[in-house]
Amino acid sequence: MQRYFILISIILSCVSTITDISSSSTPTCGYCPSSYCPVKSQPCSSNSDCECLLMAMTGGGMCADTVISCQSLSPCGNDNQTCSSPDTVCVNNSRCGVPICFPISRASSDRCPSLSSRVSITTSAWCYTGVMNNPRSMHTSLVLTSGKVLVVGGFGSQNTSELYDSSLGSWMTTGRLNIGRYYQTAVVLRNGKVLVAGGYTFDSSSAINSTELYDPSTGLWTVTGSLSYARYGYTGTLLSDGKVLVTGGYGNSYLSTAETYNPSTGV
Ligand SMILES: *[C@@H]1O[C@H](CO)[C@@H](O)[C@H](O)[C@H]1NC(C)=O
Ligand SMILES: *[C@@H]1O[C@H](CO)[C@@H](O)[C@H](O)[C@H]1NC(C)=O
Ligand SMILES: *[C@@H]1O[C@H](CO)[C@@H](O)[C@H](O)[C@H]1NC(C)=O
Numbered sequence: 001m002q003r004y005f006i007l008i009s010i011i012l013s014c015v016s017t018i019t020d021i022s023s024s025s026t027p028t029c030g031y032c033p034s035s036y037c038p039v040k041s042q043p044c045s046s047n048s049d050c051e052c053l054l055m056a057m058t059g060g061g062m063c064a065d066t067v068i069s070c071q072s073l074s075p076c077g078n079d080n081q082t083c084s085s086p087d088t089v090c091v092n093n094s095r096c097g098v099p100i101c102f103p104i105s106r107a108s109s110d111r112c113p114s115l116s117s118r119v120s121i122t123t124s125a126w127c128y129t130g131v132m133n134n135p136r137s138m139h140t141s142l143v144l145t146s147g148k149v150l151v152v153g154g155f156g157s158q159n160t161s162e163l164y165d166s167s168l169g170s171w172m173t174t175g176r177l178n179i180g181r182y183y184q185t186a187v188v189l190r191n192g193k194v195l196v197a198g199g200y201t202f203d204s205s206s207a208i209n210s211t212e213l214y215d216p217s218t219g220l221w222t223v224t225g226s227l228s229y230a231r232y233g234y235t236g237t238l239l240s241d242g243k244v245l246v247t248g249g250y251g252n253s254y255l256s257t258a259e260t261y262n263p264s265t266g267v
C-alpha cells in the first residue's frame with residue numbers, strides 16, 4: 001500500500017530526480033501540457049480517438065488522432081525511423097503492423113486536447129521532452145522564424161545540426177556543417193537564415209575564421225565570407241540595420257577586435 005502511494009506521488013509530481021531518469025525508459029513525466037505523451041496504453045487526450053504513438057527516432061510519445069486508415073499512410077524509410085514526406089513523423093507502435101509515417105497535423109492540440117489534469121499540474125516544473133539525436137556541449141541554440149529551434153555543432157557532434165519541434169517535443173536531424181565547430185556564435189538574420197561564425201574545430205585543433213549560412217527552407221549550410229580574425233567564445237549580435245556585430249573572443253590570445261557581417265554582400 002505504501003509502495004503504491006509512493007508510485008502515485010512520483011507520477012503526480014512532474015519534478016524528477018536523476019534516479020527517476022535512470023529507472024524509467026519513458027523520457028517524460030506524463031503530466032506536461034503538450035502533445036508529447038508517455039508511451040503507455042493510457043489516454044493522452046480528452047478526445048478518445050487520440051492515442052499515444054511512439055516516435056521511432058526520439059523514442060518519445062506523440063498524442064495523435066488515430067482514426068485514419070493504414071492504406072492512406074506510407075511506411076517509414078528502410079531504417080524504420082525516418083520519413084521523406086514532409087510534415088510526417090515515423091511512429092512504430094501503430095496498429096498498421098509496420099512503422100509508418102504519421103501526419104503531424106493529427107497531433108495538434110485542437111484535435112487532441114490535453115487531459116485537464118495534465119494542464120493544471122505543471123505550471124512551473126521541468127518536463128522531459130525528446131532526446132536529441134546527438135549529444136553535444138558548447139553548441140548554439142536559437143529560435144527560427146518558423147518557431148522551431150535549431151541547435152548547431154558543439155563538442156561531441158561538431159558537424160551536425162538538428163531541429164526541435166516544440167509542439168511534438170521531437171528532434172529531427174538537419175544539414176551538416178561544412179566545418180564542424182564548437183564555441184561558435186550563431187545569429188538569426190532578418191531574412192530568416194542563420195549565420196554561424198568562427199568557433200573551434202577538431203579538424204585543425206584551432207580557432208577558425210570560417211562562417212556558414214543555414215537556409216531553413218532547404219536545411220542546407222553554405223560557406224559565406226570569413227571572419228578577419230579566427231575566434232571562439234565570443235559574442236554575435238544582430239544590429240538594427242540587419243548586420244551582425246561580433247566582438248572579442250579568443251584566437252591566439254584574448255581579442256579586443258570587433259567586426260561586422262553584411263548579409264546582403266556576404267562579407
Ligand atoms: C520503436 O522505436 C523505439 C525507439 O527507437 C525502439 O526502442 C523500439 O524498439 C521500436 N519498436 C519496434 C517494435 O520497432
Ligand atoms: C524494419 O522493420 C521491418 C518490419 O517491421 C523489419 O523486417 C526490418 O528488419 C526493419 N529494418 C531495420 C533496419 O531495422
Ligand atoms: C563529421 O565529424 C566527424 C567527427 O569529427 C567525422 O568523422 C566526419 O567525417 C565528419 N563528416 C563530415 C561530412 O565532415
Ligand SMILES: *[C@@H]1O[C@H](CO)[C@@H](O)[C@H](O)[C@H]1NC(C)=O
Nearest residue numbers: 208209210226227228229230
Ligand atoms: C582564414 O583562415 C585560413 C586558414 O587558417 C586562411 O588560409 C585564410 O587566409 C583566412 N581568411 C581570412 C579572410 O583571414
